[in-house]
Amino acid sequence: MTKSYEEIPLTPISDTPSTINLTGYWRVMRPVVDKSKCKKCTICWKFCPDGVIKLVDGEPVIDLQYCKGCGVCSFECPAKCIIMVKEGDL
Amino acid sequence: MTKSYEEIPLTPISDTPSTINLTGYWRVMRPVVDKSKCKKCTICWKFCPDGVIKLVDGEPVIDLQYCKGCGVCSFECPAKCIIMVKEGDL
Amino acid sequence: MREVMTGNYASAYGAKLARAEVIAAYPITPQTSIVEKLADFVTTGELKAQFIPVESEHSAMAACIAAETAGARTYTATSSHGLTLMHEVLIWASGARLPIVMTNVSRAMAPPWSVWVDHMDSIAQRDTGWLQFFCQSNQEVLDTIIMAYKVCESSGIMLPAMVIMDAFIQSHTSEPVDLPDQELVDSFLPPYSPDLKIEVGKPMGFGSLVKPDQYMEFRYKAMLGMKAARDRVLRVEREFKSIFGREHGGLLERYECDDADVVLVAAGSVAATAKDVVDSMRAKGHRVGLARIRSFRPFPHDEIRALAGKVEGMAVLDRSYTFGAAGAMFTEARASAYSVQKRPVMKNYIAGLGGRDITPRILERIFEDIQVVSRRGAEDEVEWVDVAGLQRRWR
Amino acid sequence: MREVMTGNYASAYGAKLARAEVIAAYPITPQTSIVEKLADFVTTGELKAQFIPVESEHSAMAACIAAETAGARTYTATSSHGLTLMHEVLIWASGARLPIVMTNVSRAMAPPWSVWVDHMDSIAQRDTGWLQFFCQSNQEVLDTIIMAYKVCESSGIMLPAMVIMDAFIQSHTSEPVDLPDQELVDSFLPPYSPDLKIEVGKPMGFGSLVKPDQYMEFRYKAMLGMKAARDRVLRVEREFKSIFGREHGGLLERYECDDADVVLVAAGSVAATAKDVVDSMRAKGHRVGLARIRSFRPFPHDEIRALAGKVEGMAVLDRSYTFGAAGAMFTEARASAYSVQKRPVMKNYIAGLGGRDITPRILERIFEDIQVVSRRGAEDEVEWVDVAGLQRRWR
């Protein structure tokens, strides 16, 4: 939505968290964590390029609003407990 | 002398030897070679920044039209046979 | 052979058909596919040229300057920040009287960062001594590159030329383009052979220091070169037409101007759209026309003046704005028409900055506005079109 | 206190009195003594400022941009090739709305290499969004730097300004200059405190990417800033006068214009010489005047128009030439006067390029020529003055 020239600053100063961009829409594949196998090693959290994995009691919770489905977590998980499934499937 | 626009090239291309600049006028001190002491070692020739020393039968001849009187030849001469004298003197 | 291709590819083909010998370029959106295509041509051997992968646009132009001084036909392409980074050496190229040809994909300047079209980058080079051709179609881009070499390499001219197209709207738009045969192009455009070039055995210094007693005469000669370019553009285009059967309108393309009451003056892709609008408005009985500034440098001084003598209103659309003045096309058109006895009302419309779309609807409204204003007189000589927050609606 | 000093020193004192906090500069003839003097001030502790010895002018401006964004008052100085190398980032500075103040010692561009005055370098920046003030005396240089900060740092304006003087003729000419007291300057010019600056704790991004749907509104705002600058220049000068007792003529200084038949329009040092010529010609009974373009950006649109309504001939002297068009001052003056009902004859005189001296005699001849031409009509709208090889003698 175009803002009136009166509503904008003199020069584009960005102060709105990028959480306005729901990059989850980009996803073609979706990571699914098999919690039963998870060792809570935090490696997936560490390597997620977009930092969209939260650790809740040491356990990874993926924010699918933003996860772009790159699959890094899946590949790096030592327990192989994150699988990538096609969006729309399952 | 300003040349007519018709007489000059499209862009300033310099093709006239700089010998048109009689830099000898700049001189305050003048190098004078004491030929009797000269060893014909060519060192003065070698080090003259302006290349105005010619070797004539191995002997240095200074072109005073251009010599700027820097004194390098005088200082470098191993035989100390070039002395700098004030222009106008002698 | 007619093929569908983008403006960028048309540009690359233009350079290839002109047999550019040295290409030095640096990537920038949205120019990149020109350079990529040329790199491809060189790699496959389709084009025999030296490709210099420079580390900046300043160096791109500096390398072209050096290569051209050594007698090679050179080409480069850039956009926005790249073009403005060349600024110093653009002035150099014209002062050195080198007929380098360059494509500029006109794009807005930062900040705000933007990769979309506007003409600020090109306009800001208006004082650099380059010929500047604004194109409206991919065909014109290709043809103009070839013609530009022919115009500029003439010994009476020897100035560089910039072929300009709009970011994305042209650079990335695919449309049919006729690719002329290489032999025909070769017959039209002979190899580059300047009167003087830097070469071993001729100990000359190119570009020396000149004192106040002589500098001005060199500038005067450059002025004469640019002046001669006016005629030569027209002559070369006539010759081009005789060989290739196409023309693009000389310095100022006039579309339905003969009996027009009001005309739109514009450059670049928007002029193409405006032709549709002229047709549709004429169909509704409005006597409107379009005057497209094809050559911004040399400026179509006489043509604008002649046109101004015949119409009641001139709407000048600028896709850039000069702060503290007005749109550059507007300023220069006004200056040209100054001495016309019965001058038309002239009004400046600033539109389409930073990629803002200029729709047929907007153009129609501009025509409507100039119709009104040419009767009533302009209240405000410069109006910004389609700015959010202003009263007036344009879409 | 009145002291004899060069234009360059006046410039350095201006920056010092304005309490510039960050100075980033790169040497170039004939600007060097500005920077040397400032380096001296900083070394002796007379000026508390950070001096950044950058490795190029592009970096000088980029460093100023960064420092100014962080809330520091910045200053730089340059000339010709240095200025044109900054081109890209000049546009940046205005887009970022940063009230940087810079001195440009206007010098010709290469090739031919020349270190002497002409205005091509400054004129080629006319589209960059900077305010541009051409000065005629060293006093004006000093005063204008101080005023420029006050004009530009206003929250409604926030644009950069270039204070221009002529190479050698001003930069190296010594003349008496009144050095105002620091306390008075401080009372006139408060410390810089922008509404928003980059600072830790406020995670904002300065200068982001903006899509076509919003870019134009930012440009519109910059236009408003430049527009507001017109009034503010006048207001600030009035205030300056009330404190320091001096003024320099607003946007367009008019000298003996009230009853003039013909006027000379010019900028820079030549305007000072022209005042002598006006006096001497008036003494001989000629009704001539001088209109000095002090602010080229914003252009004195209304002032030129008003003047054009009153005179019969306007001789516009340009110390630069735009190839493919005409002198820039001429073009813009014509554009401004376009809609004046009874327009004067306007003629462009291109003079003094690359340091060519413009003597009182030449100015007199220009006056004589415009007197003739304003009766008879101009044959050639642009005439080059004092070019060797042309028929006409000017000296």
Added chain:
Amino acid sequence: MVVASEVLAKAAFKMGFEVSSFPFFGVERRGAPVTAYARIDEHPIRNKSSIYEPDYVVVLDSSLLRGIDILEGLKPSGKVLINYPAGKKLPDLPQRYKYFLIDATSIAAAHGIGSQTAPIVNTAIMGAFAKICDKVALEPVLESIREVAPVKEEENVAAAKEAYERTTEATP
């Protein structure tokens, strides 16, 4: 996307039409949604503005159905082609348009076009479009694909063919 519109333009051109196709695009990012336009006409195309009232809308990524209003400006007689997972129910969409579905993602993946995580559906979707569009036929589309595809020409052609066959009309 850009490739799709280019294929379309080339195909129509082969059939004797004048064409013009262009992306709205800025800084390309794999994954981020982009838009492209194409115009096809008997007469040379001069209009360079975006298309606000299309005859056809082609949606390459069904997730967009949740986001933007993809039907904005579509002419009353307009047709919509959507790359949609086979078997999945179509969401609520205005009844006044004709909808066509094709599971181009699966087809592309099956033909090994792009990667498994990111199959490239450009060519398949153009096969489908040939089916629903009055102006372009399958053959020129396939020909254009051959010209445009940087790699795996035949796979792309096969995908387009299959898509042509499997395109079906649907009512939301």
Added chain:
Amino acid sequence: MVVASEVLAKAAFKMGFEVSSFPFFGVERRGAPVTAYARIDEHPIRNKSSIYEPDYVVVLDSSLLRGIDILEGLKPSGKVLINYPAGKKLPDLPQRYKYFLIDATSIAAAHGIGSQTAPIVNTAIMGAFAKICDKVALEPVLESIREVAPVKEEENVAAAKEAYERTTEATP
């Protein structure tokens, strides 16, 4: 040279005159001849062009007498001051002007100003000029020298004083 004209301007300014002084100079090279101008007037000086018809000509380097026409434009009433080796015969010069000679080089050298090979004569010559010029006196010249000289203030002042004393008129 530049320094000389600056000293002159400052001195005249101290005496209540308006002044303007400027070098014609480009790329400075030690040794190469340069020209500088100064204007002194009761009224503020606005004319910024070079001086073509001077009242005074000061020649810092006598070798120039052989080269350029140093007297070009000099007003009929004009005076010429030349830095000239003491005792040497003056070359042919037009009789219509008044000539003054001073061996500023020797004086500067004697006071250790500049190097032995390249003594700097700026300040000495200004002392001499104070003698022949109607508008400036010695005191303000010395004062200005004190302000302008980067080093060796007193040596410069002494040189100027000595030059003032030893300036003599000569006829060619």
Added chain:
Amino acid sequence: MMGKPTIPEPEFTFPGSTGCPGCGANLVMRYLLKGLGERTILSIPACCWAVMPGYWPSNCLKVPLLYTAFEATGAAMSGLRAALDAKGIKDVTIVGFAGDGGTVDIGLQAMSGAAERRTDGIYVMYDNEAYMNTGIQRSGSTPWGAWTTTTPVGSTHGFKHEAKKDIMAIMQAHRIPYAATVSVAHPEDFIKKVVKAREVKGFRFIHAMSPCPPGWRMNPMHIVEVARLAVDTHAFPLYEIENGKVRITRKGKGTPVSEYLKFQGRFSHLTDAEIASIQKTIDENWQMLLAKETSGT
């Protein structure tokens, strides 16, 4: 295996950046800011990272950011530092964050100038080995043998024929107090070096290997693996240079470079002989690095 995170937990980036899926540069920024913390001001020139915060007014960073012209990062650092100095602000880390093209090519001069004048700040170059933001053109940092769009693989020649600029050696030659290479495959080492760099005064340089799926023509899920292989094969050794002293921080396994190359489509055209020649260069460079470590320079 359950464990505490091995790197600091606070995040200084928001989700929603517009980087590609699997963008290594996203990880570089994440780790960098974890090491630097909040009292940091970034300056970013044109590059992928100038786009990744999103279109105005979106911003994925929790520290202030100055966008600058492409070639100006070093100058911007000096300007920011000077302004803070003028204001007496001492405890802020100034960071220039640029791509490889913006560093080794068009930004080299401004960076070199900042280093020469000893600007107090950290320059971070994330190295995806080409101009990615404009669509994969060669840069001075593109390795020998790589395909890019301006080094296409064709008949007369093809792929890049010039070696990757050794920017670490260039910065070492600038005699800066601290320089280090870091990799997204080794976040602990990465952050340790960042923290160390933060405590040094003067101009510091960090060279971060940053895999790029589209640019390297690879599957995004492999980025960490590829970065790991770069270290293990010595294609991208991890080391630091403190006051001129070289120290290798991870010797790597010396895995054959083909392991590293095979993940990346940009190298897929290479013949065995060409791969062998890459191996040879890598071995030589590694020996040279070992020699530097030994000689302490």
Added chain:
Amino acid sequence: MMGKPTIPEPEFTFPGSTGCPGCGANLVMRYLLKGLGERTILSIPACCWAVMPGYWPSNCLKVPLLYTAFEATGAAMSGLRAALDAKGIKDVTIVGFAGDGGTVDIGLQAMSGAAERRTDGIYVMYDNEAYMNTGIQRSGSTPWGAWTTTTPVGSTHGFKHEAKKDIMAIMQAHRIPYAATVSVAHPEDFIKKVVKAREVKGFRFIHAMSPCPPGWRMNPMHIVEVARLAVDTHAFPLYEIENGKVRITRKGKGTPVSEYLKFQGRFSHLTDAEIASIQKTIDENWQMLLAKETSGT
């Protein structure tokens, strides 16, 4: 003592250049062209040497010369070479000839680019250790401790406080095939290296020490002596780097640096402690150079 000239006799410069009396840069050009000969094309950016040929139409050089913008020497070399390549001309040496400021500061990037793309040419930097053409401002090549007009000696600080950029090390880091330092005090060594450089293909670099009487505030007659002392004191060691291998071509006597400094007014303000610290740096650098020679890198 009578002898034949130890350097080639043909001159490729005319008298009448506008360089100052005793200009070291004049000697640099003289020796360079003696080594290169006639089939040479020079490119010279803004610097003293852009002025020394004289005002148009004067020219003191007997080889073709392209004046270029200050920052563009490297690019001009690439352009010239490309044009010759396009024309099939192979036997011409392309030379970029620039001052220190035009090399280590504003021209660094273009030079680095030319080196990276392996432009076939010789880059010669004549080092007078400041911006002389504009009147003695500091450059990145000005040594620590020197007075210049922008590093004036004043109360708060004074003289230059940053070290001289080690441009040879920077060029070594570019892995060019040949780099060498030369001095006007050793014309035989100078010309030998130039001849050697001429035979190498690729980008070559020559760093020529070039005393400047006005800029160094010294008596013009001492320029050769001062250059000699620079070598003897190790302030400016003579060495070459062939394919990465360092070789010192003249060990010098290790004369105390004060001997070198004392001729130059630009150092006259230095205290004994400051001179000692210069000595220390020089010794360290010398040790480092010896180590490089030993380790062969």
